[in-house]
Every structure is written in C-alpha cells, then in structure tokens.
Amino acid sequence: MPKLSAPLTDLQPRNAKPKDKPYKLSDGGGLYLLVNPDGAKYWRMSYRFLGKEKLLAFGKYPEVTLAEARQKRLDAKKLINAEIDPSAEKKERRRAAEERASNTFEKIAREWHANRLPTWRESTARDTLRRLEIDIFPAIGSRAIDAITHQEMIATLRKIESRGAHEIAHRIKATCARIFSYANQLGIQNRNPAADLKDVLKPVKAGHFAAIQADDLPVFLNAMDRNDQRLYMPTRIAMRLMLLIFLRTSELIETPWSEIDLEKGEWIVPWHRMKRGKLTVNPDMTDHHVCLSRQALVLLRELHQLTGGSMYLFPNQRDHEKPMSNGAILMALRRMGYQNKMTGHGFRALAMSTIKEHLGYRHEVVDRQLAHAQKDKVAAAYDRATFLEERKKMMQDWADYIDRLASGEPVMVRSLRLA
Incomplete structure (x- = not known):
C-alpha cells in the first residue's frame, strides 16, 4: 500500500525554508510543493496517464495559494477520470489563447481588406484602409476581435462623431460590422458589436450635393475666365469640361488620351471605367458616348497641347504616371469662393435641371447622357438606338446656351485664354 501523506497546513508552505537541494512538501493525491535552494516555491502534481508518469505545473507560491493548488488538483483529477490528459488539455488551452490573442481586430481587418481588393476601385480601397488606420486601429486594433465590447465600439464611434464627422462615423x-462578420465566417466567433448599434449614433440628414443654379452661371463663368486665383490651366479646362460634358469627376480625371479621337471628335468611355460597369453583380457593359460639342472639342485640343505627352488628360503634377487628384476640382472651387456652394457632382445636377427646364429636353435623354442606370435591358437598348443623335444635338445646344449666358453674344466657340 502506498504511503499516505498528511495534508499540508497553511503554515507549512509559508514557513518552508530552502535547503542545499530541492525538496518536496506533499499534500497528497500527487500534489506537492517544490522548494528550491534559492527559496522559490512551486506547486507540482505528478500523475499517471495511459501508463506514463507525467507532471503538471500549477504555478508559484504564494501567488497560487494552497487552496487554489488543491482546486487545480481536483480539476486535473476530473479530466483524468474523463480519460483526458491534463497536460495535453493545458497545452491546447494555451494554444487557443495564443491564437485568440493573435486574432486582433487590425489583423482581421487587413485580411478582410486584402480579400475585398479585387472588387473595389483603387480609391475605395485606399480610403477604406486609411479611415481604419486613422480612427479604428489606434483605439481597438490591438484588441482580440472576439473580446471587443459594445461599450468599446460605441466609445470609438462617438469619438469620431464628436468632431462633427457624423457621416464618417456611420x-x-x-x-466594422462587415469585418466582425468576416471573422465569424472564418470561425472566429464574436458578438459583432458594430452590427447592433442602430440608434447610438446621431442620424445623418440626407442631402444633395451642393450645386449652383442656372442664374448663377454668368458669375461663375466670369470667375473662371478672370482666374483671380491663378489656377493651373489644366484645372480650369477640367472644370469647364465638367460643365460641358458632366462626366463624374473620377471618370473625367482618369481618362487616358487613348479614349479620345481628336480628328473624328469622338470620345467613348469603355464600360469598365464607368460607375455601373464596376459593379460586381450585373455590371452595365455599355460603353458611354460622351457626345462632344464644338466648344468641348476646342478645349480638348487646347489641353492636348499641354498634356498630350502624358498618358492622362489630367496628369498628377507630382507624378505624371498617375491622374490628377480626385480633390483637385473641389480645391479649385474652394479657392474660387464656392465652398459648400458647388461640387464636382454639382455640375451634373446643374446640367440635369437646366437642360430640362430651359432647353426643353426630355428627362430620359438627359438621364442617358448622365450614364444613369437603366431600369431594364430593353429600355437600355432602346436608349442607345434612339437617343444618341438627340444627345449629340442636346450637348451642342447646352454648350451654346452656356456661351449665351456668359456673354450675351451670338453663339461662338470660346477658348480659354492661356494664363
């Protein structure tokens, strides 16, 4: 019969003194206190599993008390009785904890971002990551994604909201809700604290892009011609083209010269560069005819003298291999005194309302020139077959109308003077 050890008292571990060699104070059931020559004291438990002698470490005394060591012994015995090796179970718990700690919000967010890259425009990918790096990663990026609470998420979002960036916060x-959902799909279970926050942020009032009205055009055109702000010529031409052809800002500034035939006076934007063409589901594969007026063609030929040696109509001033910054038009409008009064998208809104109200063209003709989505494929085919010639006439009438507003003179092609 094995020798039975009397259980330890609370005083024995406390009063145990070091000796020349390590020694043990047994508590029974395999649990003992190992006292080292340097005075350090460690809880250990010896046990047998599948015929092998094994050892468990329960921590250092007095950080782990006698009562706590006994509870650890009891937990280990339960595992052994259930035919589970306590050592293997402990290693698995440590591995799971390390994996959990390594699955930080920033790590998962960057993985999600990389996974989405093929479906995004370059600007969308850049802006999404930049916003996370500025507003989210400093606050919760290093936290395990399954440990982030609703309170942490609310505090992070309200900090963004507190500086007046309500739309950015939303x-x-x-x-963030998509990132948490992505983690769940990978098997990293979390409560997705961002998905439930429907009412904690202040609602954003729906609004329209700032745009001037037709009556404001003479003053606006005069300001562009005076060029008191000494804007670069390509920037001025970009704004005038925005007014004449009302492409989306990105569609204009990212245009390569290869899309334009100056001899024929044709400009066709391939479908994959259009907003609807970039959709991942049911993209619109319709090339867009810009329909150039005489005035727009004059501007393009003038621009070609300035940037024709570059890939893009509007190359970036610092790196000609890239197009003009998406904020260049907004910056120019701001310098002209039109901040919060006019935007790049405002040129499209101005054209839509003015052409219908002052030139009498049907909504669907203007809408097709704006390259808005068609409700069905039959309608889209009908639009392409019927409206192209009407759109060409409309765009010339629009350019002539702008000239009349600006000068009151007979219709003529007005080229921007070089400054």
Whole structure:
C-alpha cells in the first residue's frame, strides 16, 4: 500500500525554508510543493496517464495559494477520470489563447481588406484602409476581435462623431460590422458589436450635393475666365469640361488620351471605367458616348497641347504616371469662393435641371447622357438606338446656351485664354 501523506497546513508552505537541494512538501493525491535552494516555491502534481508518469505545473507560491493548488488538483483529477490528459488539455488551452490573442481586430481587418481588393476601385480601397488606420486601429486594433465590447465600439464611434464627422462615423460603423462578420465566417466567433448599434449614433440628414443654379452661371463663368486665383490651366479646362460634358469627376480625371479621337471628335468611355460597369453583380457593359460639342472639342485640343505627352488628360503634377487628384476640382472651387456652394457632382445636377427646364429636353435623354442606370435591358437598348443623335444635338445646344449666358453674344466657340 502506498504511503499516505498528511495534508499540508497553511503554515507549512509559508514557513518552508530552502535547503542545499530541492525538496518536496506533499499534500497528497500527487500534489506537492517544490522548494528550491534559492527559496522559490512551486506547486507540482505528478500523475499517471495511459501508463506514463507525467507532471503538471500549477504555478508559484504564494501567488497560487494552497487552496487554489488543491482546486487545480481536483480539476486535473476530473479530466483524468474523463480519460483526458491534463497536460495535453493545458497545452491546447494555451494554444487557443495564443491564437485568440493573435486574432486582433487590425489583423482581421487587413485580411478582410486584402480579400475585398479585387472588387473595389483603387480609391475605395485606399480610403477604406486609411479611415481604419486613422480612427479604428489606434483605439481597438490591438484588441482580440472576439473580446471587443459594445461599450468599446460605441466609445470609438462617438469619438469620431464628436468632431462633427457624423457621416464618417456611420460609414465606419458599417465597415466594422462587415469585418466582425468576416471573422465569424472564418470561425472566429464574436458578438459583432458594430452590427447592433442602430440608434447610438446621431442620424445623418440626407442631402444633395451642393450645386449652383442656372442664374448663377454668368458669375461663375466670369470667375473662371478672370482666374483671380491663378489656377493651373489644366484645372480650369477640367472644370469647364465638367460643365460641358458632366462626366463624374473620377471618370473625367482618369481618362487616358487613348479614349479620345481628336480628328473624328469622338470620345467613348469603355464600360469598365464607368460607375455601373464596376459593379460586381450585373455590371452595365455599355460603353458611354460622351457626345462632344464644338466648344468641348476646342478645349480638348487646347489641353492636348499641354498634356498630350502624358498618358492622362489630367496628369498628377507630382507624378505624371498617375491622374490628377480626385480633390483637385473641389480645391479649385474652394479657392474660387464656392465652398459648400458647388461640387464636382454639382455640375451634373446643374446640367440635369437646366437642360430640362430651359432647353426643353426630355428627362430620359438627359438621364442617358448622365450614364444613369437603366431600369431594364430593353429600355437600355432602346436608349442607345434612339437617343444618341438627340444627345449629340442636346450637348451642342447646352454648350451654346452656356456661351449665351456668359456673354450675351451670338453663339461662338470660346477658348480659354492661356494664363
């Protein structure tokens, strides 16, 4: 019969003194206190599993008390009785904890971002990551994604909201919800604290892009011609083209010269560069005819003298291999005194309302020139077959109308003077 050890008292571990060699104070059931020559004291438990002698470490005394060591012994015995090796179970718990700690929000967010890259425009990918790096990663990026609470998420979003960036706060909330959902799909279970925050942020009032009205055009055109702000000539031409052809800002500034035939006076934007063409589901594969007026063609030929040696109509001033910054038009409008009064998208809104109200063209003709989505394929085919010639006439009438507003003179092609 094995020798039975009397259980330890609370005083024995406390009063145990070091000796020349390590020694043990047994508590029974395999549990003992190992006292080293340097005075350090460690809880250990010896046990047998599948015929092998094994050892468990329960921590250092007095950080782990006698009562706590006994509870650890009891937990180990339960595992052994259930035919589970306590050592293997402990290693698995440590591995799971390390994996959990390594699955930080930032790590998962960057993985999600990389996974989405093929479906995004370059600007969308850049802006999404930049916003996470500025507003989210400093706050919760290093936290295990399954440990982030609703309170942490609310505090992070309200900090963004507190500087008046209400719309950004809502957008980031939606982005974070998608990241948490992505983690769940990978098997990293979490409560997705961003998905439930429907009412904690202040609502964003729906609004329209700032745009001047037709009556404001003479003053606006005069300001462009005077060029008191000494804007670069390509920037001025870009704004005038925005007014004449009302492409989306990105569609204009990212245009390569290869899309334009100056001899024929044709400009066709391939479908994959259009907003609807970039959709991942049911993209619109319709090339867009810009329909150039005489005035627009004059501007393009003038621009070709300035940037024709570059890939893009509007190359970036610092790196000609890239197009003009997406904020260049907004910056120019701001310098002209039109901040919060006019935007790049405002040129499209101005054209839509003015052409219908002052030139009498049907909504669907203007809408097709704006390259808005068609409700069905039959309608889209009909639009392409019927409206192209009407659109060409409309765009010339629009350019002539702008000239009349600006000068009151007979219709003529007015080229921007070089400054």
